[in-house]
Amino acid sequence: MLNLETAQSPQKLRRVAIEPVSRVEGHGKVTILLDAENRIHQVRLHIVEFRGFEVFIQGRPYWEVPIAVQRLCGICPVSHLIAATKAMDVIAGFGPLTPTAEKLRRLLHYGQIVQSHALHFFHLSSPDLLFGFESEVAKRNIIGVAAAFPDLAKQGVLTRKFGQEIIAHIAGKRIHGTGVIPGGVNKPLSVADRDSMRAGIDQIVDWSKAAVGLVIQLHETNPDFYRTFGESRANMMGLVDRRGALDFYHGGLRARDADGGPIFDQIDYATYRNVLQEDVKNWSYMKFPHIKTLGADKGWYRVGPLARVQVCDVMPTPLAEAERRTFLNAGGGKPLHGALMYHWARMIEMLHSAELARELLDDPDIVGTDLMADKGPRREEGVGVIEAPRGTLFHHYRADDNDLVSYCNLIVSTTNNNQAMNESIRAVASRYLSGRELTEGLLNHIEVAIRAYDPCLSCATHALGQMPLEVDLIDADGTLVSRARKG
Amino acid sequence: MSGTETAIVVDEIPVPFKPGQTILEAALEAGVYIPHLCAHPEFAPHGSCKLCTVIVNGRNASACTLKAAAGQEIEVDTPDLHAYRRTLVQMLFVEGNHFCPGCEKSGNCQLQALAYDSEMMTPHFVEFYPHRPVDASHPDVLIDFNRCIQCELCVRASRDVDGKSIFALVGRGMASHIVVNSPSGKLGDTNFSVADKAAHVCPVGAILIKRVGYAVPIGERRYDLEAISEEASRCAGEEVR
Ligand code: SF4
Ligand code: FES
Numbered sequence: 173m174l175n176l177e178t179a180q181s182p183q184k185l186r187r188v189a190i191e192p193v194s195r196v197e198g199h200g201k202v203t204i205l206l207d208a209e210n211r212i213h214q215v216r217l218h219i220v221e222f223r224g225f226e227v228f229i230q231g232r233p234y235w236e237v238p239i240a241v242q243r244l245c246g247i248c249p250v251s252h253l254i255a256a257t258k259a260m261d262v263i264a265g266f267g268p269l270t271p272t273a274e275k276l277r278r279l280l281h282y283g284q285i286v287q288s289h290a291l292h293f294f295h296l297s298s299p300d301l302l303f304g305f306e307s308e309v310a311k312r313n314i315i316g317v318a319a320a321f322p323d324l325a326k327q328g329v330l331t332r333k334f335g336q337e338i339i340a341h342i343a344g345k346r347i348h349g350t351g352v353i354p355g356g357v358n359k360p361l362s363v364a365d366r367d368s369m370r371a372g373i374d375q376i377v378d379w380s381k382a383a384v385g386l387v388i389q390l391h392e393t394n395p396d397f398y399r400t401f402g403e404s405r406a407n408m409m410g411l412v413d414r415r416g417a418l419d420f421y422h423g424g425l426r427a428r429d430a431d432g433g434p435i436f437d438q439i440d441y442a443t444y445r446n447v448l449q450e451d452v453k454n455w456s457y458m459k460f461p462h463i464k465t466l467g468a469d470k471g472w473y474r475v476g477p478l479a480r481v482q483v484c485d486v487m488p489t490p491l492a493e494a495e496r497r498t499f500l501n502a503g504g505g506k507p508l509h510g511a512l513m514y515h516w517a518r519m520i521e522m523l524h525s526a527e528l529a530r531e532l533l534d535d536p537d538i539v540g541t542d543l544m545a546d547k548g549p550r551r552e553e554g555v556g557v558i559e560a561p562r563g564t565l566f567h568h569y570r571a572d573d574n575d576l577v578s579y580c581n582l583i584v585s586t587t588n589n590n591q592a593m594n595e596s597i598r599a600v601a602s603r604y605l606s607g608r609e610l611t612e613g614l615l616n617h618i619e620v621a622i623r624a625y626d627p628c629l630s631c632a633t634h635a636l637g638q639m640p641l642e643v644d645l646i647d648a649d650g651t652l653v654s655r656a657r658k659g
Numbered sequence: 660m661s662g663t664e665t666a667i668v669v670d671e672i673p674v675p676f677k678p679g680q681t682i683l684e685a686a687l688e689a690g691v692y693i694p695h696l697c698a699h700p701e702f703a704p705h706g707s708c709k710l711c712t713v714i715v716n717g718r719n720a721s722a723c724t725l726k727a728a729a730g731q732e733i734e735v736d737t738p739d740l741h742a743y744r745r746t747l748v749q750m751l752f753v754e755g756n757h758f759c760p761g762c763e764k765s766g767n768c769q770l771q772a773l774a775y776d777s778e779m780m781t782p783h784f785v786e787f788y789p790h791r792p793v794d795a796s797h798p799d800v801l802i803d804f805n806r807c808i809q810c811e812l813c814v815r816a817s818r819d820v821d822g823k824s825i826f827a828l829v830g831r832g833m834a835s836h837i838v839v840n841s842p843s844g845k846l847g848d849t850n851f852s853v854a855d856k857a858a859h860v861c862p863v864g865a866i867l868i869k870r871v872g873y874a875v876p877i878g879e880r881r882y883d884l885e886a887i888s889e890e891a892s893r894c895a896g897e898e899v900r
């Protein structure tokens with residue numbers, strides 16, 4: 173770990189703030205403390221917004237919570253819907269889901285991953301990768317991509333749209349629908365809707381494969397840079413099924429260390445508290461979770477695409493698994509930890525999700541009508557965990573005898589990545605910024621590293637994409653020296 | 660007998676009425692929609708929400724309470740009345756805590772349906788955000804007072820149909836609110852039953868059958884199928900739900 177979390181004597185230093193970080197979801201802020209020679213002494217990614225959702229939903233009926241909690245997020249609300257409902261399946265007393273219900277939930281989830289990954293890569297990150305981090309700000313956005321690479325931009329938009337259509341067919345709406353309810357799903361998939369999705373899915377698989385190819389091409393332009401930019405050697409965590417294959421919807425928790433060695437495996441996620449601990453720091457609203465046995469200093473970990481493709485033994489679809497092998501080879505047998513490697517892993521996952529969706533659309537169960545599980549006695553407590561687009565997502569609830577939620581704990585993907593993101597931007601700052609005059613392009617290097625994680629910083633959005641960036645230069649007395657704006 | 664003696668004119672359409680019928684009853688029976696909220700065909704009119712305000716021969720009146728009479732020329736669908744109804748709906752919204760996106764009554768809620776009908780785009784007024792309790796003490800029914808609009812339909816149903824008088828409106832003006840008739844004030848300490856009429860009349864998401872939640876998919880909910888005005892016209896002559 174680089175020691176840039178807390179400066180030795182901050183009072184002598186100049187402070188630079190990047191606020192808000194643009195093209196990420198929600199409000200975040202980066203502060204950098206510099207000395208007179210522009211040497212970097214401290215870098216922190218802060219979360220400046222506090223929504224208090226965990227408190228807000230206490231006292232609400234448990235069946236309402238999965239719908240209410242979707243509002244945490246404007247990009248992947250379905251993730252919260254599914255994770256919360258999995259917890260409520262338990263609390264409501266339901267037994268195992270019917271095959272149709274589980275498959276519809278999975279299809280919904282895969283649609284969600286496709287749309288979220290497509291949005292992230294094409295809309296939010298491709299401008300940096302295609303034009304360069306220090307390219308002209310006015311063109312460094314999806315509009316610029318559409319002008320320079322019209323086919324690519326079109327594929328991005330249509331791939332995302334396809335994911336949203338899957339969501340609309342199952343949840344009833346493209347965003348903030350229902351569909352998933354404790355015990356199952358509330359409506360069958362019609363044959364007509366299935367057929368319309370089946371007709372489009374081959375194209376999405378092809379485009380996703382092409383997207384992986386594009387990332388590989390970009391990578392080949394400068395492999396060392398791609399491999400090492402924003403590198404932070406981290407433990408990795410994700411869900412795997414009993415065979416050790418990646419499973420986005422359900423599985424046991426597995427963690428590996430930065431060299432790929434085992435830390436834990438097949439942990440029942442309902443007992444996550446036995447293996448994970450959440451810490452609070454006084455400078456951020458976002459908690460810092462870590463693996464208990466390793467302690468706060470060594471136990472922080474990474475989740476999301478870059479962790480998942482390296483934590484699992486296999487991705488159980490042929491095209492994605494072949495791409496995963498190519499990816500692993502790029503590391504020469506060692507796990508990859510560069511922030512930009514997220515993009516490559518993310519596109520492999522988009523391909524995997526498209527393939528999984530295709531398998532489900534060919535499965536007769538998907539148009540079944542047996543939607544609800546058998547119900548037993550109510551339970552007091554439930555935990556629901558999935559692999560959301562951004563990483564492992566925990567929802568943990570208790571409900572009292574009157575059916576009202578009495579306790580809630582959420583660990584969202586971005587929180588799991590909190591320390592890893594901080595370490596990545598510290599790596600970028602010390603490598604590229606330290607000792608130089610700060611420019612918008614250099615500060616964008618920091619944002620590129622953050623964006624690679626695809627953070628959902630508030631997980632409760634108002635605006636998407638083009639947020640203004642404001643950089644304040646403040647001297648050690650707190651006086652504003654200069655201010656630059658973009659957006 | 661000529662038609663004019665047994666008919667009123669609603670927005671220039673002749674609407675027949677039977678002796679004793681209110682303007683609202685006659686209009687609905689003829690398939691002419693007049694927005695309303697606290698009125699319910701099975702209960703005596705209450706006249707509190709004022710959403711059914713119409714102009715009868717030049718003067719404002721509540722269609723749910725005023726009896727139809729020959730010679731009435733009634734205006735319903737005027738821009739002024741439309742705007743006035745929207746204001747009333749907006750006031751109802753800000754007075755309680757109505758967060759449609761997370762509410763399980765969404766799509767089945769008359770207040771929401773009337774917000775659409777009156778083309779309400781924003782709450783307009785400053786939200787009160789009142790602190791109101793949830794009563795979940797009953798095993799099968801939950802009351803979320805955050806969404807109560809004090810229409811007293813539950814009061815009327817429990818008293819007049821169920822013979823239990825479990826609900827009452829107390830307080831005055833801004834302080835008025837529904838209470839439950841039990842020593843603890845909790846629904847769980849009454850003989851209320853999920854089979855009671857009062858468990859099924861709430862036009863908003865205040866009295867809810869537990870564990871139903873979002874079982875009806877989007878697209879199949881009451882007002883997904885047709886707007887509240889279309890439903891009223893289609894159900895002309897039938898008992899309006
Ligand atoms: S609880 Fe429902 S039925 Fe009773 S007064 Fe309130 S809104 Fe009307
Ligand atoms: S419906 Fe007439 S006053 Fe409420």
